[in-house]
Amino acid sequence: MSALRVAVVGCGYWGPKLARNLHEMDNVELHWLCDLVPENLARVATLCPEARLTTNMDDVLQSDVDAVVLVTPVSSHHALAMKALRSGKHVLVEKPLATTEREATELAETADRQGLVAMVGHTFQHNPAVNAVRDLMRSGELGEVYYLDATRANLGLFQPDINVMWVLAPHDVSIFLHLLEDSPEEVSAEGAACVQRQRCIHDVVYLKLFFPGAVLANVRVSWLDPVKTRRLIVVGSKKMLVYDDIAENKVMLYDKGVERPPYSTTPEEFHLSYRHGPETPVEFEWREPLRVECEAFANWITTGQPACSDAWMGVRVVRVLEAAQRSLMDGGGRGPVQL
Template identity: 45%
Template structure:
């Protein structure tokens, strides 16, 4: 790939400066412009990224013929109109999570991208961290064996968000990682959500998600705004080995344990309880080497490669829609007291180029 692409960032608030910096630093991109209603804020981001044009009008930006792709870093409620306008202007799009504020809106965005032969990418940043890329590699290679369970803990003393509960604030990270590492993506038939509001904030501040996976496996996601300690752990239990990711341990983020339980059936009778023997494996523990790289740098590189190769990126619009569908089902579960609610998945939905 010799032709550099040109990108523009819409939104110069919290996440936009990070996107602008990584586009400017990439050998595959040039940062063409930064767009924000606040001209001074956009100019500050543009200067920090090495210089780029400053725009205050999205319409003016999208009318430019020297912009190949736009990165949208604005509130979720604005994603649908901005993404649709960009796609209709013939621009490839990467949009920060969540992809939209409703599955219906995300569905329209994915369909528009496919109809126009354009790349629509969800910025599931954690999926491009060295640790998660290695987890995906180990799962795909069969190193862990058949996946039996996944336990994810994302707790801290955090800000109570004014517009979303703890599930919509924190769980998208864990759900996007699950979707990224599991073969075929995360497609649970249902989800059960249990939440609590001990502060009286009017929304769940502590919660758990229960997601049954194919083959009898299960995933649990624990999220919490009220914990005095910060924990970021992700455990993938396999029939051969178990992997633990501790994101707060820079010396040993990943550990692979050759330890587990083997259940061997001795006899099976439909009228009698199965008799089985249990044996325990107590093998070695090792830590895979991880390539140090910034996740956003890998993300903008994947966007460029997907555009050049005319294919969907690994975290495409369909991935964003799968995560959003689970969040909506979780909200329905909360409304009915934690009962499992069906997750409405799209059949064979493609979230990138047609």
């Protein structure tokens, strides 16, 4: 089977990381690198010297490439992805898929109609640590899942045209959807625009997702924190776990919990039992998530095996973010996620 011919459009911060992974894959040939800034192209060209360089995406679309990887500003995702799909190219679009559910849905429907692959860069859905957490939840070892609590914070990188929720929260929303295998019924969001106050671009947001079965998922995202934090806590009726993406032991399982007596109708009968069992690191085979994502994209195109982060998953994430944005603008009120 001939190698998959791929182009990367957008070579700023994240594009070179995708280009490196694609360049290192045996079944992929990186034919084009495209960016509006020549200096960006020159920098990434050292990683992939065989790729052709251009500042015009039309050069890419008029070529014989099979697929286009879009790593451009969020506001451009819809227009550029639609242009690629209409040119008969498969697309991998960096998250979020689009800025509105309507635009995201149009992309997904266009890909389906034309028989093309449209995938979103929800990298954490391909992360072995996240999938180890998912396996534990599926196995029932945690018991009934009560809630999930995530923090994704750092100092920067501030964006001039989009708030922190749209940049960082897609990671955690996609993780929640992946782990719970469901969609939230309602959301609420509150935040503050501390640095870009006049432009009302929020740099810290507290987002709550209300899932069926009274499962609550919270995430705090911030560009204004002194310490980089990438952590998720999952609390169940039997056990609890912590996934810390920065720690050496990324997933720790805690045999801890609270047990209540079957009958406690009076204060005298209300005696809770606290369990403090061992803390155990969860073992799993680690691979670079971005490589797994790139392999899933290539595999879908060549074998027809869909990836978990398809365009319709992207639609679901954007739907949640759009509902959260409405709540954010309305002062934090709890509102429905439109289905």
